[in-house]
Amino acid sequence: MTRLARWAVPLAAVALVMAYAYGRRPGPAPFTETRFLMDTLVTVTVWGPPEPEARAAADRAFAALAAVDQEMARVEGTPLWELNRAGGGRVSEALASVLADALAWARRTGGAFDPTVAPLLDLWDIPRGPHPPPSPLAVEAALSQVGWDRIRLDAGGRTVDLGRTRVDLGGIAKGWAIDRAAEALRTAGVTDFIVNAGGDLYVAGRRGDRPWRVGIQHPRDQDRFLRVVAPMEGALVTSGDYERFYEWEGRRFHHILDPRTGRPARGCQSVTVWAPTAVDADALSTAVFVLGPEEGLRLLETQPGVEGLVVAADGTVRETPGFARVAPEVRR
Ligand code: ADP
Numbered sequence: 420m421t422r423l424a425r426w427a428v429p430l431a432a433v434a435l436v437m438a439y440a441y442g443r444r445p446g447p448a449p450f451t452e453t454r455f456l457m458d459t460l461v462t463v464t465v466w467g468p469p470e471p472e473a474r475a476a477a478d479r480a481f482a483a484l485a486a487v488d489q490e491m492a493r494v495e496g497t498p499l500w501e502l503n504r505a506g507g508g509r510v511s512e513a514l515a516s517v518l519a520d521a522l523a524w525a526r527r528t529g530g531a532f533d534p535t536v537a538p539l540l541d542l543w544d545i546p547r548g549p550h551p552p553p554s555p556l557a558v559e560a561a562l563s564q565v566g567w568d569r570i571r572l573d574a575g576g577r578t579v580d581l582g583r584t585r586v587d588l589g590g591i592a593k594g595w596a597i598d599r600a601a602e603a604l605r606t607a608g609v610t611d612f613i614v615n616a617g618g619d620l621y622v623a624g625r626r627g628d629r630p631w632r633v634g635i636q637h638p639r640d641q642d643r644f645l646r647v648v649a650p651m652e653g654a655l656v657t658s659g660d661y662e663r664f665y666e667w668e669g670r671r672f673h674h675i676l677d678p679r680t681g682r683p684a685r686g687c688q689s690v691t692v693w694a695p696t697a698v699d700a701d702a703l704s705t706a707v708f709v710l711g712p713e714e715g716l717r718l719l720e721t722q723p724g725v726e727g728l729v730v731a732a733d734g735t736v737r738e739t740p741g742f743a744r745v746a747p748e749v750r751r
């Protein structure tokens with residue numbers, strides 16, 4: 420199966436989110452373009468400038484996203500791949516920055532976010548589709564190779580010693596890439612835009628005379644939004660167990676792993692985090708998913724300027740007191 424075919428269903432859900440976000444209304448339309456990048460559909464939407472300028476700005480945003488993907492995907496030949504193979508080495512400024520952010524979030528989340536879960540991800544191999552889960556012994560073996568605190572960065576952060584771990588940046592690099600795309604759009608003079616990478620987005624400015632509106636996907640009903648919101652300028656990022664998963668003997672196995680157990684985290688169906696930057700929202704959405712509703716919401720409340728909404732494993736929805744302020748619900 421091609422990568423595209425494998426994710427056909429989640430992509431359809433993403434397309435639905437986007438269709439709503441940029442819904443047809445009479446009057447001027449924004450410029451919008453979608454490409455398949457970072458294993459998902461990415462849409463850049465620009466309001467304001469005439470089409471040639473909007474297109475040129477969007478091209479730059481896509482180039483920024485592609486550059487991050489080509490460096491930080493755990494795919495043979497990328498610099499991240501090389502770093503893992505060599506067990507360390509000198510890295511680019513970009514990779515050094517994401518690694519430093521990843522380790523900072525690992526520390527702040529007590530290891531719920533842990534970029535060294537790579538051996539566990541390989542063991543579970545969620546993208547392969549339905550297969551028996553690994554044995555407890557195999558999980559233990561992979562778990563013994565996990566530990567973010569074994570990584571050493573030199574003072575400038577440009578020389579890395581992985582301390583016999585292997586790194587996966589799937590829980591944070593997309594957010595960092597979204598921030599780089601937003602930066603590229605701003606540099607091109609665009610102030611009103613959305614960068615949407617598979618439902619993880621950065622929203623800036625307005626859609627003409629009204630705010631942008633975006634749908635937060637319902638974690639158990641692909642055809643429904645949990646909520647439609649008009650987010651404040653910033654990032655809105657969702658981690659869910661419904662995008663990349665398989666079912667085996669009635670149980671759901673998905674791609675967000677609890678580094679404490681070595682198994683898919685069980686406390687949540689989805690977590691949406693609003694933060695000023697997508698890199699922070701991305702790391703936090705993954706961490707809160709691992710921590711579960713109670714501990715996760717408590718963590719969010721200790722983070723200044725950050726809000727979030729959690730759908731617990733039993734389907735109940737809970738949010739931080741300020742979530743409705745940064746992402747007010749709008750009438751559909
Ligand atoms: P998505 O990439 O689907 O938007 P997330 O941001 O939640 O979702 O990231 C999930 C990805 O993060 C996984 O595919 C894997 O690469 C990585 N990952 C899984 N568990 C953890 C964890 N506990 N800490 C850090 N990264 C993780």
Ligand code: MG
Nearest residue numbers: 590701702705
């Ligand atoms: Mg994440």
